[in-house]
């Protein structure tokens with residue numbers, strides 16, 4: 001599932017290709033995604049230029065001057081830049097065609113993604129209004145995390161995956177950050193000390209930044225802007241050995257999500 005780093009890498013790869021380009025058409029093949037894709041996009045977008053591409057949590061926001069094209073990749077979505085003559089394949093639900101003969105194609109087998117249009121401030125949009133601080137900005141800090149965890153009995157991993165607490169940290173990076181911070185994912189959030197919050201906030205930022213860095217240099221297919229990192233310490237390694245102590249990693253379910261950690265290295 002795309003998390004903050006994958007969405008940010010997608011944004012950085014699309015920016016130089018699309019900023020300043022004008023839409024010339026929209027081809028909508030499947031409108032039934034998590035929210036219905038508005039058919040009016042085909043009337044609204046032609047003639048508008050992309051001014052910028054921003055990100056809020058896991059949402060991409062294409063600034064089109066008079067409004068915003070909002071894209072969420074859902075569970076399995078990705079965007080590809082292709083020549084406009086490229087025939088669509090299965091699950092290619094939507095194309096945005098540009099004035100340079102390229103198209104931006106939205107592919108999403110599970111159809112949990114979102115593509116929609118809105119005018120007004122992104123801060124007020126119902127999908128974006130409750131998103132917490134961006135973890136790569138100064139609004140997210142150990143001090144903030146300490147305040148946010150007070151009197152919270154839920155498992156710490158579920159708290160940091162809650163987008164109203166911090167934006168864009170999903171299952172992969174929650175597992176990885178807690179391993180690196182040496183904190184058990186099933187600890188009650190409110191038991192964290194001030195020092196542990198300082199460490200964890202720094203580690204969350206570090207794992208996200210490292211992943212974005214890998215993504216910007218990783219080899220991907222020429223036409224694909226999707227990026228899924230490899231080389232995790234714990235995520236997806238439920239039966240493996242801990243890279244810290246060599247003991248077998250534990251795997252449990254928390255909030256119905258796979259959670260992997262080391263009983264020795266994480267307290």
Ligand SMILES: [Zn+2]
Pocket residue numbers: 242243244245246247262263264265266
């Ligand atoms: Zn260990």
